[in-house]
Amino acid sequence: MKKYITLFWEAVRGEENNYTEGSVKRALFMLAVPVILEMGMESLFAIVDAFFIGQIGSANALATIGITDSFLFVVFSLAMGISMAATAVVSRRIGEKDKASASIAAFQAISIAIFFSIIIAIIGFFYTDDLLRLMGASEELIVEGGSYTRIILSLNIIIMLLFAINAIYRGAGDASIAMRTLILANGINIILDPCLIMGYFFFPELGLKGAAIATCIGRGTGVLYQIYYLTNGKSVINITRDHLKLKWDVIKKLLNISAGGAGQHLIASASFIFLVWILNAFGSETVAGYTVAWKVLFFTILPSWGIAMAGAALVGQNLGAKNPERAEQSAWMAARYNMYILLILSIIFIPLAKPVLGVFSNDPEVIKQGALALQIIFSGYVFYAYEMVLGQAFNGAGDTYTPTLLNFIAFWIIQIPLAYCLANFTYLGATGVYISVAVSSSILAIMAIIIFRKGKWKEIEL
16 A cells, blocks of 8 residues: 555656656556546536536526537637647657657647637637527526626637646656646636635625636636746756747648547537537526536546546657557556446446535526436446547547547437437437437447557557
């Protein structure tokens, strides 16, 4: 036991950066622990945020979060695409022991993130109401929640940089810095959230708008912390004045990988938007219940994404070190451990779905729909545990197009048509939407396992 406690603190402090030699289990543990803590902090904030917004006592407030999350999925898609590219290229250069090229790639990834965030900010600031109407939002909801959506979209650069720079750190094996960034950012969020939403102490009571301001202040502080470590020479990646030049060959490579990575999440994001659109026909309470259910799901899944991201970094570094067999071993080990975790969480959360939802809302219909969504979706997440890791392993190798194709099949060919038909042409109604998520996730996992075993991802050159 003492041995594992010692390893835990070594991982948290970031005392090891070379993951291409020695025990694969140790390498996975050392990299996964800070990433899991990082994701756990992110998920904790999501739950705290949903809790205090729920205290506003408005179904429109929760529905606004759900609709805004639909737009944020697009932002997250671009951010994740850039992040995948950053992890793949930086980890490959680190595996080759070329820190200078890794730092150059890092700056190019940051530049790409800034460019896309400016475009989104312009659209989000000037067309907030139109975007909400497009999603079927009522005028009452737009008046009550429009400011929240405008703030979040206008300052999306914070999210983009937070994702991209943390991905750079993970690719370099400096996952402890990424962990500390989110602990700082979300710690501030958690403190400011109740203060600005409910008006505690000397803060004004801003309601939903306060949640957006708290998020931007917290995450913005995290970005400043990231930049400090990128430039102070204390991390593996050290961006100096010499690196502040656009390298179009590197940008082209990053964009090529990012396109597939963003495609994966845009496909998933668009499917989420369509599901929210389908659920809108069943009322704000149903959308609110589904929204809170996803907040709870993220609370459980984000640590699992931590394992997946650790696996991706290990795959990239070991391919860079010309050791593809170790890369494959790392991916399968991460997938197996992820399955154990999600299986345990499913056993815990399925019977406790209603009490958990009751923490975030006292509306019986919101609780009913949210609990039902949790129970059904969780039933397919044991299989999805493998897809989470193997999909990220493809990305870590620089093959972002295979998971993009798999996502397209699972979400657009299977999930959306199935959700629409079950919701509108059977007695299931909204329940049919939840069933479609579980079914498509399970099929996606099976496809990923089959293709990953073929091993063509080992041949990708970056």
